[in-house]
Amino acid sequence: WARAVRGLLLDVSGVLYDSGSDGGVPIAGSVEAVRRIKASGLKLQFCTNETQATREGFVKKLQAMGFDISVAEVTAPAPAACRILKERSLRPHLLVHNDLVPEFAEIDKTNPNCVVIGDAAENFTYANLNEAFRVLIGMEKPVLISLGKGRYYKETDGLKLDVGAYMKALEYACDAQAEVVGKPAKMFFESALAEMGVPPQQAIMIGDDIVNDVGGAQQCGMRALQVRTGKYRPCDENHPHVKPDAYVNNLAEAVDIILQQL
Amino acid sequence: WARAVRGLLLDVSGVLYDSGSDGGVPIAGSVEAVRRIKASGLKLQFCTNETQATREGFVKKLQAMGFDISVAEVTAPAPAACRILKERSLRPHLLVHNDLVPEFAEIDKTNPNCVVIGDAAENFTYANLNEAFRVLIGMEKPVLISLGKGRYYKETDGLKLDVGAYMKALEYACDAQAEVVGKPAKMFFESALAEMGVPPQQAIMIGDDIVNDVGGAQQCGMRALQVRTGKYRPCDENHPHVKPDAYVNNLAEAVDIILQQL
Numbered sequence: 001w002a003r004a005v006r007g008l009l010l011d012v013s014g015v016l017y018d019s020g021s022d023g024g025v026p027i028a029g030s031v032e033a034v035r036r037i038k039a040s041g042l043k044l045q046f047c048t049n050e051t052q053a054t055r056e057g058f059v060k061k062l063q064a065m066g067f068d069i070s071v072a073e074v075t076a077p078a079p080a081a082c083r084i085l086k087e088r089s090l091r092p093h094l095l096v097h098n099d100l101v102p103e104f105a106e107i108d109k110t111n112p113n114c115v116v117i118g119d120a121a122e123n124f125t126y127a128n129l130n131e132a133f134r135v136l137i138g139m140e141k142p143v144l145i146s147l148g149k150g151r152y153y154k155e156t157d158g159l160k161l162d163v164g165a166y167m168k169a170l171e172y173a174c175d176a177q178a179e180v181v182g183k184p185a186k187m188f189f190e191s192a193l194a195e196m197g198v199p200p201q202q203a204i205m206i207g208d209d210i211v212n213d214v215g216g217a218q219q220c221g222m223r224a225l226q227v228r229t230g231k232y233r234p235c236d237e238n239h240p241h242v243k244p245d246a247y248v249n250n251l252a253e254a255v256d257i258i259l260q261q262l
Numbered sequence: 263w264a265r266a267v268r269g270l271l272l273d274v275s276g277v278l279y280d281s282g283s284d285g286g287v288p289i290a291g292s293v294e295a296v297r298r299i300k301a302s303g304l305k306l307q308f309c310t311n312e313t314q315a316t317r318e319g320f321v322k323k324l325q326a327m328g329f330d331i332s333v334a335e336v337t338a339p340a341p342a343a344c345r346i347l348k349e350r351s352l353r354p355h356l357l358v359h360n361d362l363v364p365e366f367a368e369i370d371k372t373n374p375n376c377v378v379i380g381d382a383a384e385n386f387t388y389a390n391l392n393e394a395f396r397v398l399i400g401m402e403k404p405v406l407i408s409l410g411k412g413r414y415y416k417e418t419d420g421l422k423l424d425v426g427a428y429m430k431a432l433e434y435a436c437d438a439q440a441e442v443v444g445k446p447a448k449m450f451f452e453s454a455l456a457e458m459g460v461p462p463q464q465a466i467m468i469g470d471d472i473v474n475d476v477g478g479a480q481q482c483g484m485r486a487l488q489v490r491t492g493k494y495r496p497c498d499e500n501h502p503h504v505k506p507d508a509y510v511n512n513l514a515e516a517v518d519i520i521l522q523q524l
Contacts, residue, residue, distance in 0.1 A: 122388055133421065137421060159395065165434050168431055169423065169427040169430055
């Protein structure tokens with residue numbers, strides 16, 4: 001599985017670092033692994049569903065942990081959503097994390113005709129959910145755009161419900177279907193590949209999420225590895241639909257194997 | 263449809279009264295209609311999905327509005343859930359309204375092996391939802407018991423997400439299916455009929471919810487009327503799957519017609 005590779009797509013949370021309310025901590029060997037990928041001449045793009053911060057804020061946090069990463073190397077859902085909002089003249093009601101709001105600075109938000117939901121964390125209050133619901137149910141045909149559809153993720157203080165759970169709540173209440181931006185949407189992986197200029201057959205996705213990282217990337221024709229860090233659980237290895245091209249203990253091990261094949 | 267009737271099942275919110283943060287107001291003619299049913303010798307049971315209060319609290323509120331109602335006449339989800347918990351030796355983690363907690367006083371809640379979710383309203387916080395999720399995901403096979411599966415309801419200050427939306431969020435996050443106690447579950451209607459000692463063929467359900475009241479009762483072999491009060495909307499009359507045995511403007515009109523046939 002490690003042959004004829006020209007580019008790597010890396011998930012971030014659970015692969016580079018474990019996130020937490022304290023900011024998070026790098027996963028052993030990952031800082032060095034990113035450096036080794038860059039030194040090898042392989043193309044590299046970070047492909048994240050992170051929506052708790054702007055890319056600028058997110059990159060700063062990772063740089064502070066020692067990672068060699070820049071904003072241009074990050075493919076994230078909010079900028080992808082902004083492109084869609086502009087194309088379709090949609091004016092969003094935002095149910096997102098406070099720190100993500102600046103990504104939507106250029107977007108007209110008056111008199112909303114859609115709802116954009118991200119991982120709003122503490123902003124997922126009863127009042128905010130009722131308000132987003134009322135905006136949706138007031139439309140003839142509710143338009144709900146969801147920045148990812150993750151079930152849950154792990155922080156240093158425990159598991160947290162991810163945006164997908166709240167997306168399902170609103171879908172059910174409005175009898176509508178959300179449009180998902182971010183992994184595992186095919187268009188999202190394709191835009192990350194386009195940034196690297198590498199075709200899917202020559203790229204490997206490395207992630208901790210069996211469905212959104214591994215399944216999504218494979219649907220695009222990429223190979224995909226699951227790391228045994230982050231939200232990985234042993235029962236993922238019996239997933240009924242998705243089988244990674246390989247398991248690796250962590251990013252460092254994946255990079256060892258890939259670089260040996262170059 | 264009004265012939266050979268021996269018992270009536272009445273939904274409460276939207277049939278007897280309109281609820282609201284101010285407590286609510288009786289629907290015109292309903293107080294008198296309940297009295298006339300009782301005077302007629304028909305059996306009567308109130309069949310509600312109310313989970314924001316104990317039956318005692320709920321009955322007191324209705325009595326204060328002038329209704330002739332007692333706790334023994336009310337079939338509600340929480341006591342039905344308690345029977346299930348006892349039968350199956352389940353110890354619940356509760357995600358319910360504070361005012362409902364006393365219904366579970368007799369139930370062992372140490373070291374939970376299931377989650378019970380009701381219309382928790384202000385208790386649907388980010389922290390409480392994460393906590394319920396962690397209890398579920400920690401089980402080999404998550405057991406989630408939901409007190410109803412309504413999408414939303416109307417209060418005097420606007421529409422609110424109902425328990426069904428939060429049930430869907432947890433179902434998705436845990437990849438599990440909730441067991442629904444309350445309407446439209448067949449067992450729930452059957453236990454209300456058993457309280458009256460009337461077979462379904464001789465009973466009529468009167469409610470404002472086309473799916474949970476009318477559809478659920480018909481599935482049990484009862485006749486069912488939809489009132490044009492409460493959450494009734496004209497588009498309910500074009501429902502793709504459910505057709506009531508009759509529409510009535512309100513409870514008073516239903517009682518007029520039924521008593522004429524006796």
